[in-house]
Amino acid sequence: MHNPVTVEVLRGNLVESRHRGMAVVMDGAGDVVFSAGDVDGGVFPRSACKAMQALPLVESGAADAYGFGDRELAFACASHSGEDAHVQLAASMLAKAGKDVETLECGAHWSSDQKTIIHQARTLEKPSALHNNCSGKHSGFICTCAHTGMETKGYVDYDHPLQAEIRSTMESLTGAAIGHDNCGVDGCSIPTYAIPLKGLAHGFAKMVTGQGLEQARAKASRRLIDACMAQPFYVAGTGRTCTKLMEIAPGQIFAKTGAEGVFVAALPQQGIAMVVKCEDGTTRAAEAMIAALLARYFEKDSSEQQALLSMANRSMKNWNGIHVGDIRVTTRL
């Protein structure tokens, strides 16, 4: 099937580029509230499902044992920019489990945020694994292993018991079969699994409503989601879309991006969750799509809806600050 054009990029009055995509909104009962495009095919959620992957950290008791609060739990669900506060928190989480940067198996990279890479270049010879955008998730993994007595070495491998537990957790939440057939390797070296968009959205709807979950999982899920909403800076960073979306309506919006044009969001008070995927993997389109989709569920003309729509449909300026074009979401969203 052809996925619909969901985002247009205009230069002057003419459409210069077009993004296609799919989007779905689900409730905790598994009913489809909204959908566009192919929502039944497998999509790698990449970092958008980090809150699911962080469940063992809470459910194992590791988070309590190490005294983790909202900051640490939000950070375990984060794709951060590698700002100083992020790097310090990763080191501090590892230290609580008696570990350090050497235990991280995520690899190292410079920040993809321009302001941050300039700061890093001026203060570092080179980045370490603490600077990796996934270092919070990996620190959470290592803390889980350390607390439960699992070997930390190889914690990123498909056959490691932590990854097996994450697989089982994600299967249960999304209802999708997960295994070698739909497995890929993520940027930070852990397995990632292609899951239908509907299953992903339903999984997040379960997490925010608790519907169909055992009490312990329901509680752990809300604790992670609430932590992200309470500490949006630690989920992404200064000026980042996840952070900005959650700051628009504190405690009402959960939002998490993933590579290749995936974005997850949830509105716990309304009991719904949503996932978008830009077919071509472009972040600017996924950001516009999720903002527009979220805006549908806020009161017409409210300040929250206006703020969301101004992220969905925004003007582009050039190096001289001249307005050169616009990004706009189509009527399909």
Next chain:
Amino acid sequence: MHNPVTVEVLRGNLVESRHRGMAVVMDGAGDVVFSAGDVDGGVFPRSACKAMQALPLVESGAADAYGFGDRELAFACASHSGEDAHVQLAASMLAKAGKDVETLECGAHWSSDQKTIIHQARTLEKPSALHNNCSGKHSGFICTCAHTGMETKGYVDYDHPLQAEIRSTMESLTGAAIGHDNCGVDGCSIPTYAIPLKGLAHGFAKMVTGQGLEQARAKASRRLIDACMAQPFYVAGTGRTCTKLMEIAPGQIFAKTGAEGVFVAALPQQGIAMVVKCEDGTTRAAEAMIAALLARYFEKDSSEQQALLSMANRSMKNWNGIHVGDIRVTTRL
């Protein structure tokens, strides 16, 4: 119409993202050698048409008056990375016309190349207009104005005589009507015009063959194209795709990228030129498409064809150097 899927991005064995696009190859007579997708709709060529925009620099006699060789002419057609050698050349071109950085109206930005921005962050407080990826083109514009007696101030404006001359040159080369109706403002503040892909490709085929051009324009065109092929570093920079493509077959391939997924290339010895546009504006797809299209016109299994195909279809590694996926061009190209 639906443009075909031209590039697939795989994670493991599964397609994670898809890019659609259009492509056309034309000869100097205006015959279509190859086409895929909508090649009749208007596309902003952005920086891909810089060699056309540099024609007044040569045709006015400015290039000769200031003693410009291949480096300067290649640089007038460049979207460079802002490496030290690029910045120095921009300053040197301006100095020959008695001008300096203050005359540039392109705005300033940090390099988009990671290695270069790290170097810039460590050696500069902030970038100047000399670091702008378009500073070579703008220096060429200013030299043209200075030599011909045009006012330099406002040289980026639609109504400036230099932009009017460029409009007339591009209309003549592409056969497309150009004016306010198909005009946008480019990243560096000059006008850019949406032109059918066929017209753009035909224009470049004329430039490399001289077919249908007055002798002076034919000569100026080949001088610019030959300069780019002789000095590929000054057209882009270290590790950049334009530079790498031209280094594969020195003197045989001309290649120039443009923002939002446009790429132009020409094979002067075969008398053909080609343009691709990725519908969603993504550079990785445009790079794969142009490499695959160029490969069609080299001898089967030659080292040049193999090098081009290895740029069209390439593997992706993660931060730990693990193979995680592949970018591959579909059979539509």
